[in-house]
Amino acid sequence: MYRALYRVWRPQRFDEIVGQQMITQTLKNAIMTHQTSHAYLFTGPRGTGKTSAAKIFAKAINCHHLVDGEPCNQCDTCQAITKGQLNDVIEIDAASNNGVEEIRDIRDKAKYAPTEADYKVYIIDEVHMLSTGAFNALLKTLEEPPANVIFILATTEPHKIPLTIISRTQRFDFRRITAKDSYARMEYILKQKDVTYDEKALRVIAQAAEGGMRDALSILDQVISFGDNTVTLDDALMVTGSVTKKLIADYVEEVTNHVTKPALETMREILQEGKDANRFIEDLISYTRDVLLYQQAPEMVDSVAMGENDQRFKDFADSIDAEVLYQMIKTLNDIQQQMRFTTHPDVYLEVLTVKLAQLDAQPQAQATATPVSADDPTVKQLAAKVDQLQGELKTLRNQGGAASKTAPAKPRAAKPTVKKVNVSQIYPILGAATKNDLLKVRDVWTDLMNILSVTQRALMHVAQPVAASASGVVVAFDYDFIYQKAIDDQTLIDALGNGLDRLMGQAPKIVYVPKDQWPEIRKTYLATHQPGGTQAEPAKPQSAPVVDQAKQLFGDLVEVKPD
Structure with missing residues (x-):
């Protein structure tokens, strides 16, 4: 029975894991x-390589014949783990075993000593799929293993993993595998299998894999099957839906030269070859x-790093x-978002082509415009107007202070309008606010910021x-324009609510x-609201009861100043 390449060539030693040298060396040293x-x-x-590294680690820590931190892969324990037959190495898919009962079962069985190996190893894949209750059940075991x-x-x-879980583990971040590393691994495998290949085809596959070694080997598998045990450029382009570099270069040069018709013809030629529209945008x-x-760092370009010499590409970049x-x-990113749900990608690509061909047209026209002669009537008229204005300015300067007294004041630049704050949403929160509730929110505020995306965190960086x-939280923004942006961002409000729900067990209403x-x-609130709910006299905002109530609500934040 035929086995997929990514299964046959799955790493069995730390040194075989592609592109993660820092992580594998750290694990070997620890062992x-x-x-x-x-x-x-x-x-x-x-x-x-996350799951592969986990299995290799399980072998290495239980192997009695280690060589420089690497498992021998020959002893009974190593071979049993490789075949998935060792009872002490348990691999669990959290996507289908994400309930409290499954994790409690793990917790109960973990108490028993290993039967065959030195260590019992639990590998929980896609752990972010566990439910909140399952995470809580796992937490106790991680706390007292x-x-x-x-x-x-x-x-x-x-x-998606609670910070309480992350803080009890050693975290290793596996990075995307570079196209150069993917290329080298595929080249090694094909030489071992004695399969003929085109180097350009491997480059196309390495780019299409987008940093995943398993994806690269899956695509390579398809290309080998499609090409009857050979790997050609045409087959790689066909399987990945990619476009040849020549057509990409033709298209980009045509739109940047503002020649719309040839660019449209190139785009249609690409689609007629059966290329995927979304893949075309990606390319x-x-x-x-x-x-x-x-233009900034040539060595960082994958094609240059892999030794591919494309003079046309370099000339265009210059x-x-x-x-x-x-x-x-x-523009490409905008069109890509719009194309996600369309059934007519060709229409979007036509619009895209026209938009790209019109980019920078106006600045280009200004840059290539012929210089205007000094004898031009318009230039003479403008020069006369400048002379007149300079004369008036000189007169005003000579008049000194008198001119400044009689001159009308310049109107101030209008400040950008800020949406009015809805106090009807704030007052109910203030009516029930306590210092203790505020301290609870502040205690989890840093953790809440870590849950947000980078963009959301940037917005909330100036808010407290x-x-x-x-039932509610009032959040103040240092800058009006950030406040303006935040109140229109429903996704941010939802993220804050979900984060507080996860950290505090409740989702209070958030008002900016x-x-x-x-x-x-x-x-105003303190001046118009008394503990009994009656209207207070506006002239007594600084009376002692109001100050006491303010201190009860806001604690040390209250600052009393005499009128």
């Missing part, structure tokens, strides 16, 4: 010096990115303005909770205010 941890967290994109038990958690989405983004990188490339990448009750308006809102 050789007997400084292994009771729990590890392997994170990173798919197909980068039994002797001779090691947990290895693997995930592609570490941000364009990759090509444009390579040009940008080549001639194109980086600003045009930035605009192209933005200033009041809280059991600009920081400069917060003191006035707070003062």
Whole structure:
């Protein structure tokens, strides 16, 4: 029975794991010096070696014939683990075993000593799929692990794992595998299998794999089957849906030269060959990115790093303005998002081609415009106007202070309008706010920020909770324009609510205010609301009961100033 390449050539030693030398060396050193941890967290994109590293680690820590931290792969223990037949190495798929009962079963069985090996190793794949209750059940075991038990958690989405779990593990981040490393591994495998191949085909496959070694071998498997045990460029392009570099270069040069019709014809030629529209966009983004990188650091471009010499690419990179490339990448990303749900990608590609061909047209026209002669009537008219204005300015200067008194004041530049704060949402929170609730929110605020995405964290970097009750939180923003952006971002509000729910066990309502308006809102509330709910006299905002209530609500934040 035929076995897929990624299964046949699965790494069996740390040295065979591609592109993760720092991680594998650290693990080997830990095993050789007997400084292994009771729990590890392997994170990173798919197909980068997380599960393979976990199995090799299980072999190495139980092997009695280690060589430089590597398992011998010959003893009974190593071979049993390789075949998945050792009872003391348990591999669990959290996607289908994510309930509390399954984790409790693990917890109960972990108490028993290993039967055959030195260590009992639990490998939990896709651990982010565990339910909240399952994580809580696992937490106790990670906190007080039994002797001779090691947990290895693997995930592609570490941000979904509670921080309480992460803090009890040694974390290793597996990085995407470079196209150069993928190319070298595929080349080694094909030479071992004695399969003829085209180097350009391997480069296409390495690019299409997008940093995953398993994906690269799966694509290579398809190409070998498609090409009857040979690997050709045409077959690789056909299987991956990629476009030849020549057509990509033709298309990019045509749109940057603002010749729309030839660019449309090239695009249609690409589609008529059966190429995937989304793959075409990916190839364009990759090509444009390579040009940008080549302008700044040529050695970082994959094709250059792999020794591929493309003079046409280098000439184009030397001639194109980086600003045009930035605009192209933005336009490509926008179209890519719009194409996700369409059934007519050709229409979007036609629109894309026209938009790309029009980029930078106006600046280009200005740059190539012929110089205007000094004898031009318009120039003479403008020069006369300048002379007149300079004369008026000189007169005003001679008049000195008198001119400044009689001159009308310049109107101030209008400040950008900020959406009015809805105090009807804030007052109920203030009515039930306590210092203790505010301290609870502040205690988890740092952890909450770590849960957010990078973009969301940047927005919230200038915001702090200033009041809280059991059902709501008031968050003040240092800058009005950031506040303006945040109140329109429903995704951010949802992320904050979900994060507080995870960290505090409740999802309070979140209300934003600009920081400069917060003191006035707070003062108005204290002046118009008494503990009994009656209206207070506006003239007594600084009376002792109100100050006491303010201190009860806001604690040390209250500052009393005389009128």
